Structures are given as structure tokens and as C-alpha cells.
Amino acid sequence: MLNGFTNLKNASGTDFGERMLNKVASESIRRLFSKSESVEVSIRCSPSSKLLQGSLDSFKMGGRGLLIRKDFWVEEMRFETDAVALDFGSVLSGKIRLKQPTQAIAQITLTEAGINEAFKSELVVKKLQNVTEPALMNLSGGEPVSFSDIALKLLPENRIQIFAKALLPNNTLPVSMTATLAIERRRRVAFQNPQFEPEAVPEELRSISEVLTMAFAEILDNMVDLDRFDLDGVLLRINRLETQGDHLVFSGYAQIERFPNIA
Template sequence: MKNSPGTDFGERMLNAAASESIRHLFSKSESVEVSIRCFPSSKLLQGSIDNFKMSGRGLVIRRDFWVEEMRFETDAVAIDFGSVLGGKIRLKQPTQAIAQVTLTEAGINDAFKSELVVKRMQNITEPALMNLSGGEPVSFDEVQLKLLPENKIQIFAKAVLPNNTVPISMTASVAIERRRRVSFQNPKFEPEAVPEDLRGISEILTMAFAEILDNMVDLDRFDLDGVLLRINRLETEGDKLIFSGYAQIERFPNAGRK
């Protein structure tokens, strides 16, 4: 928690309560900085604050999903002053904040190893895949994603069939759909990384994997307690994937929800 030199007792009390609440959004965090502005402080008695800012680094959501940085900032917010006296913050009505979320290439690749994501890529029974595997389920593993300029990505993985493992390789563009889903668009098979004798089957498996991936990343699956994220745009920048949008804050989070 950071306080400016002129921060008075009311703001310090708000900052302390907000920091404690925000901390419970995450399984782990390297740092969480909260700043609440209320001037003059007498407005707090009416439950009015001017501005709320949060900045966090090294955040882990639901124990598996690493966020390099998350920021959001609101305009004026109405709160229940009585809740502050109890060490909590209760909103009188939901509020919106501008938001920015930064993921790293390494963090994304770690997410592909998480239990939630691995389950989505195991024992797939799509008819097109089972035709290649003699009627047996197909799995994908060892996924490695590389961020490229101009909102493009490159992905390498392995398709596990009953009697064979086939490397797959693709490029695609990433975009946002309906402000909450990451879409992998215009997938293209990249044969150079695949042995020549496997390229035919690898191309089919790659396109099937691209379809599975395109239906996998929905922000609502990574919900934060009381905070709904919506994304307007994204961009790749070196080894970072940066989302910009807004956060719908229904309530301040409760302790214990991570």
C-alpha cells in the first residue's frame, strides 16, 4: 500500500481496507498497490470517493494463471461508509473501471500446463480426429506458444495417437470476440517444423487443434470474485500480450476466494 505525503486518516483507512480486499483476488502476488482518493475527506461520511486505482504485479489467478501486471482505475465511486469502519468496503452500486492486463509468453506457456487447460486437451473424441486414430481418443500436449509482431502467434505441440505421436506446427492471429473471448483466427499449418513423411496427417491434426484452441480461452472461466473483465483490444509487444478494456466491479472481494 502506498500513501502520498498528504494522505489523511480517512484515505489511509480506505486504502488499508481496499488493499486487504484486493489481495484476496489472487492466489499469490508479488505486489499489490492500492490508492483511493477522497478530497475533502468529509465526503467519505456521505460515502463518496473521487478515484480508486489498483496496480498489481506477479499475480496468480486460481493458482495456475500467471498475470505479469494488472491495472484498473475508476472515476467517482459510492460506498457504504459503515463498512469502512468495519475494515471492509461495500459498494452502494456497481462501478466500471478502465483496465489493462499484461501476460508474458512464459506465463501463457505455464497456463498450458495447468490442470484446467490440460483437461481440455486430453481424450478428444471429435469424429475427424478419431478417423485418424482408429476410433480412439486423441490428446494434445507439450504446447509451446511464441508471440509474434502484429498480434500473431506461433504454436508447436504434439498430437498423441494410440500408436504414434505427431508434431504439429501453426501460426495464427489473435483477436477479441464479444469482449471476453480470445479468438485464434486464420490458422496456417507450418510444415517446416514437421518431418516430411508426417506432414499430411500433421496438417489435419493442426487444423483440428486450432479449432479446439479457438474455443478454449474465455475470460469468464478465469473469474475474479466480484470483478468482471471485458476486453476491447489486445496487442503483442515483444514477449508480452497486452489487453485493454474495462472491469465491471460488482463488489469488493471476500476473503478466502482465490
């Protein structure tokens, strides 16, 4: 019976077992995201009898319009594994259980609009409110300083331009800077070589705005750690990034420990 199951083909030659596994995997992966526009899974197993031993030749996933942790939009995410070992019995019960962790080549694409939406998320806003860095406290008479209205623009060669507002107890001052994005330790996005951009700031405010801008750059440089955005059972590591027009593309790998169960 099981041999007949794995040898069953549809008109296009797609194995029935692979099609069922694609469906279960797609539903499992959708559960990683708060929302998803589309999630597509492609599994290859030849000959199909290998599926009974839980042996897959490759596993590909592509998703668009993905929302992580209800706040962070991903335009596109793709990953592809080499051989994968799974418990085929779990598939028959509507689940996917890996026999051992596997790694995949990964690519993640963010948009400029999605990044700016992320600056409005509760997690990020908390990091930018009531900052008590000594350099800022000296300017504010000992009171905490907050930053708001962040607007980021992607530039060629991995550079960015950022405008923001610094909220002092009795005043609101502009923040204007450029920086270069880089990856550190495969998990942290660094804001390197920050430069104050005086042209966007009134001349009489430039001196204090520059101090605020450099302090803001330091906050950003310590903020974006991918470990804070890990998906359930999936550890992301980035080898490189690249700005492409209004898109920011990360390339690296994903270590998949487990798939989420379908409720």
C-alpha cells in the same frame, strides 16, 4: 469526532481516512488472487469530508505477479474507476461494501512464459485430453486423441506460433501452426486464420500433421473464454489486445460488483 477523523492529515498531506481505506482496499484485493507479488491501491477523495458520505473521486489499483485460480499468472493488472459510492461504515469494520456496482478502465499484461505455464494447468490439460473430434477419430482408428507439450511464442502484429505434440494410440506426431489473436464479444480470445507450418515437420508426416494441426487450432479457438477466469465480484471485458515483444497486453474494462471480505 468524525469531522476530526476526516480532516486529520499526515506530513505529506495524505488524509488519514484515505490511508485507512487504501489499506483495507489493498487487503481486500489481495484476496482475489491465489498469490500476489505486490498490490497497490490509490484512492482520491477531495474534500475529505465526502468520505463520510461514501463518495470517492477515483479508485486506482495496480498489481504485479498475480496468480489467478492457482494456475494462471498475470504479470501486471491495473484498473482505475471514476467516482465510486461505498458504505463508509463498512470501512471502519475492516471491509469495503459498494453501494452500487462500478466500472473501471482495465489493463492486463501476460508474459509468454506465463501463458505457457497456463497450458500446463489442470483446466487446460483436461480440454486437450481424449478429444473425440470426427476428423481426429478418423486418423486414430476411432480412438480419442490428446495434445501435450504446448509451446507458444508471441509474434508481432498479434500473431502467435505454436508447437505441440498429438498423441495417437500408436504414434506421437508434431503439430506446428501460426495464428492471429483477436477478441470476440469482448470476452473470448479467438485464434484466427490458423496456418499449418510444414517446415517444422518431417516431410513424410506433413499430410497427417496438417489435419491434426487444424483440429488443434479449432480446439484452441473455442477454449479461452474470460468468463471462466472471472475474479470474485469482478467481471472482466476486453476491447483490444496487442503483442509487445514477449508480452500480451489486454485493454478493456472491469465491472466491480463487490469486494471480497477480509476473513
